[in-house]
Amino acid sequence: MSGFRTLRMSEVSRRFGTTTALDRLDLTIEGGEFVALLGPSGCGKSTALNCLAGLLPLTGGGIWLDDERIDGLPPEKRGFGMVFQNYALFPHLTVRKNVGFGLAIRGVPKPELTRRVDEALALVELADQAAKLPGRLSGGQQQRVAIARAIVIRPRLVLMDEPLSNLDAKLRLQMRTEIRRLHQSLGLTTVYVTHDQEEALALADRIVVLRGGVVEQIGTPEEVYAQPRNTYVAGFMGYRNLLELPVTGREGGRVTLAEPGLRLTGVARDRSAGATAVAAIRPDDFTAGRGAANPLTVTVEVAEFHGRETAVEGVTESGRVVHVRVPERVRPGEKIELSVPPDRVLVFGDGDHPPRPGAAGAG
Numbered sequence: 001m002s003g004f005r006t007l008r009m010s011e012v013s014r015r016f017g018t019t020t021a022l023d024r025l026d027l028t029i030e031g032g033e034f035v036a037l038l039g040p041s042g043c044g045k046s047t048a049l050n051c052l053a054g055l056l057p058l059t060g061g062g063i064w065l066d067d068e069r070i071d072g073l074p075p076e077k078r079g080f081g082m083v084f085q086n087y088a089l090f091p092h093l094t095v096r097k098n099v100g101f102g103l104a105i106r107g108v109p110k111p112e113l114t115r116r117v118d119e120a121l122a123l124v125e126l127a128d129q130a131a132k133l134p135g136r137l138s139g140g141q142q143q144r145v146a147i148a149r150a151i152v153i154r155p156r157l158v159l160m161d162e163p164l165s166n167l168d169a170k171l172r173l174q175m176r177t178e179i180r181r182l183h184q185s186l187g188l189t190t191v192y193v194t195h196d197q198e199e200a201l202a203l204a205d206r207i208v209v210l211r212g213g214v215v216e217q218i219g220t221p222e223e224v225y226a227q228p229r230n231t232y233v234a235g236f237m238g239y240r241n242l243l244e245l246p247v248t249g250r251e252g253g254r255v256t257l258a259e260p261g262l263r264l265t266g267v268a269r270d271r272s273a274g275a276t277a278v279a280a281i282r283p284d285d286f287t288a289g290r291g292a293a294n295p296l297t298v299t300v301e302v303a304e305f306h307g308r309e310t311a312v313e314g315v316t317e318s319g320r321v322v323h324v325r326v327p328e329r330v331r332p333g334e335k336i337e338l339s340v341p342p343d344r345v346l347v348f349g350d351g352d353h354p355p356r357p358g359a360a361g362a363g
């Protein structure tokens with residue numbers, strides 16, 4: 001039901017004065033795919049979405065739906081549905097009228113309009129709220145109205161800009177499942193903007209990590225999570241420990257980094273041969289107990305109880321601050337013995353490279 005085979009953004013650029021919000025973005029989206037644009041504030045994700053929607057003209061490049069060039073078309077001619085962070089519902093119209101609005105302005109006859117609105121409301125489980133004004137609904141319900149309004153027009157593409165960020169933690173999780181369920185059942189091609197890596201990992205078939213208007217990595221959630229291309233992507237994907245250390249050995253694909261009191265062997269993620277390199281490790285990849293692989297002793301400074309585990313900020317014997325998760329309850333001042341499997345230590349030689357000159361800051 002996607003209505004096209006591929007949507008292609010080719011060298012799409014958008015400048016604001018001297019700021020390059022988006023710098024030659026190349027991205028091909030397959031019909032039916034769910035793609036997340038991920039990055040911190042200011043990286044250009046909303047700009048990319050607004051360029052797709054037709055709300056912002058490009059300053060370079062083009063956008064194609066199969067063989068049709070669409071970047072010159074006004075938003076209403078593109079046939080895309082949009083869902084925004086602030087819902088953007090009409091406060092004086094009932095839920096039913098809000099959902100039916102797009103069909104009404106397209107001149108869809110009343111019986112068909114009623115049927116399609118009923119269908120969309122049933123899909124987001126709001127049939128019983130149809131007569132209410134949006135102000136009488138919860139945030140999650142309002143966002144479901146916004147989603148129903150976007151899908152009722154049977155869009156070729158659904159664009160979502162941080163749709164869950166105004167919801168509380170519990171609703172956010174519920175709605176996330178809801179959005180994934182809708183995508184699975186309708187197969188609508190979706191481009192979803194978020195700064196939340198968990199949301200991107202949970203929802204998307206493919207993730208585009210942006211920084212300063214430039215693509216840092218495109219891949220499946222599994223690829224971006226397990227094989228980040230550089231320390232920027234790694235940092236974004238939860239590799240909270242980024243430890244720059246002297247290189248003391250290289251063998252095959254393995255690199256050993258060491259300083260007095262800390263020695264780590266990990267997997268080389270690039271070919272650089274500098275004197276120092278960065279070890280990237282997730283807090284939950286440490287295992288309790290002093291194993292043979294990468295043993296280390298950490299003195300607990302801050303311990304946060306998380307139910308099944310404790311999140312610890314501590315210091316290694318070499319004085320490095322590290323973040324680890326351990327299954328047991330530990331207290332500040334305690335020393336804990338840990339190890340980390342070498343294949344869970346990613347070693348990047350080039351460190352964090354800055355964005356291209358002229359591109360917007362990473363925010």
Ligand SMILES: Nc1ncnc2c1ncn2[C@@H]1O[C@H](COP(=O)(O)OP(=O)(O)OP(=O)(O)O)[C@@H](O)[C@H]1O
Binds near residue numbers: 016020040043044
């Ligand atoms: N209308 C505008 N005028 C001038 N600069 C803009 C405009 N819109 C965006 N920018 C700049 O372009 C860059 C990218 O902005 P964009 O809104 O796309 O980022 P974002 O990743 O969506 O951030 P956020 O999550 O905060 O919305 C930023 O440096 C921003 O300041």
